[in-house]
Amino acid sequence: EVQLLESGGGVVQPGGSLRLSCAASGFTFSDYTMNWVRQAPGRGLEWVSGISGSGATTYYADSVKGRFTISRDKSKNTLSLEMNSLRAEDTAVYYCVKDENSWFPSFLDYWGQGVLVAVSS
Amino acid sequence: EIVLTQSPDTLSLSPGERATLSCRASQSVVGSYLAWYQQKPGQAPRLLIYAASTRATGIPDRFSGSGSGTDFTLTISRLEPEDFAVFYCQQYGTSPVTFGGGTKVQI
Numbered sequence: 001e002v003q004l005l006e007s008g009g010g011v012v013q014p015g016g017s018l019r020l021s022c023a024a025s026g027f028t029f030s031d032y033t034m035n036w037v038r039q040a041p042g043r044g045l046e047w048v049s050g051i052s053g054s055g056a057t058t059y060y061a062d063s064v065k066g067r068f069t070i071s072r073d074k075s076k077n078t079l080s081l082e083m084n085s086l087r088a089e090d091t092a093v094y095y096c097v098k099d100e101n102s103w104f105p106s107f108l109d110y111w112g113q114g115v116l117v118a119v120s121s
Numbered sequence: 122e123i124v125l126t127q128s129p130d131t132l133s134l135s136p137g138e139r140a141t142l143s144c145r146a147s148q149s150v151v152g153s154y155l156a157w158y159q160q161k162p163g164q165a166p167r168l169l170i171y172a173a174s175t176r177a178t179g180i181p182d183r184f185s186g187s188g189s190g191t192d193f194t195l196t197i198s199r200l201e202p203e204d205f206a207v208f209y210c211q212q213y214g215t216s217p218v219t220f221g222g223g224t225k226v227q228i
Contacts, residue, residue, distance in 0.1 A: 045160075045223075050218075059216065100171070105216070105217070106213040106218070107154075107168065107213050108156070109168050109177065110168075111165035111166055112165065113164075113165055
């Protein structure tokens with residue numbers, strides 16, 4: 001059974017940093033692209049970032065490019081998102097999401113339960 | 122980036138009725154690489170359909186997807202009580218992947 005468990009959320013001041021983690025199990029982690037998708041309170045879904053199965057290629061939405069860094073550790077089956085220079089508009093539930101594809105973001109077949117990041121002074 | 126516009130914003134129906142949800146793209150979706158997701162309150166989204174018309178594992182056959190180019194449709198043939206939720210379309214044929222704004226199906 002595929003399981004994705006996010007951690008690291010919380011309240012942070014504007015301009016601050018936070019690191020999200022996602023522990024994956026139930027599938028061969030290095031075979032699949034992994035993604036972060038966020039959802040602001042009462043709003044729709046926004047794809048944030050993805051990383052290929054090998055970890056060689058990363059993808060970012062324009063809204064986070066240069067501020068967020070995605071990475072993966074195949075020895076620990078863990079996905080991470082380092083978030084810097086946080087803004088109020090980054091406030092959202094962040095989902096760790098498994099992709100069907102090995103090389104680039106495509107459709108998303110398994111989702112974690114999400115972790116809340118609140119950027120507020 | 123490709124903008125996806127979903128309509129209507131809200132659909133008010135009763136159990137047993139047919140639901141038809143629309144997703145229109147600002148440009149042609151490459152390969153008909155379009156997916157649909159269902160999200161219930163307080164839960165993560167769930168994959169329903171990919172490649173415009175292929176049901177994901179375990180999805181009942183009352184859910185069906187169709188369309189190509191810029192116009193796509195999700196149809197729920199007979200609504201069950203557990204189907205009331207928000208539905209999102211997503212294109213993954215062109216980077217970056219993008220989502221529509223969602224359609225809420227309510228009783």
